[in-house]
Amino acid sequence: MDEHENAETASTSKSGRKLDESRDAAILEAALDVLAETGYTGMTMALVAARAKAGKGAMYRRWASKEDLVIDAVRHMARRDVDIDALPDTGSLRDDILALILPESLEETSKRLRILAGLASMATVHEGIGEAVTDANVGEWITANRILIQRAIDRGEGRPDARADALARVIPAMCAARSGLEGQPITAEFITALLDDVLLPAVLAHP
């Protein structure tokens, strides 16, 4: 009879060579690379294995299916995201938003959005992928923006009837569209233009 893998026995239930935890990240990041380049369909398990210099066995020892691997890869990508408890607070909404996004590599952001766009189509078919995409990635970005905007409203920088909820989605949505639909990279110029031409006027307006 097999050792059953309850939480209580999981740590000491096996003998033999240990599962090399460092391979997990290598495989997940190889999956993200291939995902960004070829989309979900083009991402074959053999391609990911080759990129990670891993065997397919090592992959299926960790994830039961391609779908499971992709879900984990997307969540892995989200882990390096915004820290909600340490948001910038410069006293200026413009500087807060810039301080939130510009320290991140914009190339990395473009790649991330390209991955999300490539998975958008799978959201309708594979239940778990859609949740992983929205919750773990764009969700936190929108939440951070909402907090920054609400602060600006509260301190009188924005008009009091501004809707932080809707406005918080502007930059992520337009970045996603630029990356996913137009295939253009996200640049600092694009972000600042978005801020100065769309978001700030909308927040600061007093008609």
Next chain:
Amino acid sequence: MDEHENAETASTSKSGRKLDESRDAAILEAALDVLAETGYTGMTMALVAARAKAGKGAMYRRWASKEDLVIDAVRHMARRDVDIDALPDTGSLRDDILALILPESLEETSKRLRILAGLASMATVHEGIGEAVTDANVGEWITANRILIQRAIDRGEGRPDARADALARVIPAMCAARSGLEGQPITAEFITALLDDVLLPAVLAHP
């Protein structure tokens, strides 16, 4: 030797039963239906044929490959789009934008955006698909918005330094994100909230 199919001889070069032109639209619309439900990968030629009550022969007699069929289907979808020469002109930007989009079936718009989102990933792989998606569909919508916004600026309704270029992309981008990333349908409430909370404040602002 085969009859060569130059433009000059194409109309009279063949004998026998004529190619039934009405089947074209039936196949293209079946392709769009399946595309909206399953995405590019899930759209099999057999599924489209069954939906259109057509044989696969009739499909390959018209399009050389699945890719060609999809490109044509996307362009076919775009044909029922905005008429740039007959845009609404009510004297109010809010009413103009609403008059532009609300007469269209919002369910149809949601479906269209779902199709575009499903094809976004293929844009990087298949050259033609990306162009068909952007040029023929979102492109005209953005152009129409830009004209309406520029008119509002010109007649003094909007602030004179508003950037019609960037602002014209707000509604399409946020609709695409809502449909493609969040999987939510486009409703009249969503559009009006977008208008009143984001676009109009940004256009009307005079800080």
Next chain:
DNA sequence: TGGTTCCGGTACTAGTAGGTACCGGAACCA
């Protein structure tokens, strides 16, 4: 009327990719 091409439908081919099994070798444990 006979030849040609289209029609919907079906059978088939060929290539691809998810997933499994196994290899020799290495790491770990008792």
Next chain:
DNA sequence: TGGTTCCGGTACCTACTAGTACCGGAACCA
């Protein structure tokens, strides 16, 4: 040291699908 599990790599099985060939029948033309 012997047994077990992991490692990268490869061969293999199986299911699916783009694309082709062909069927009997219908439409068209000379």
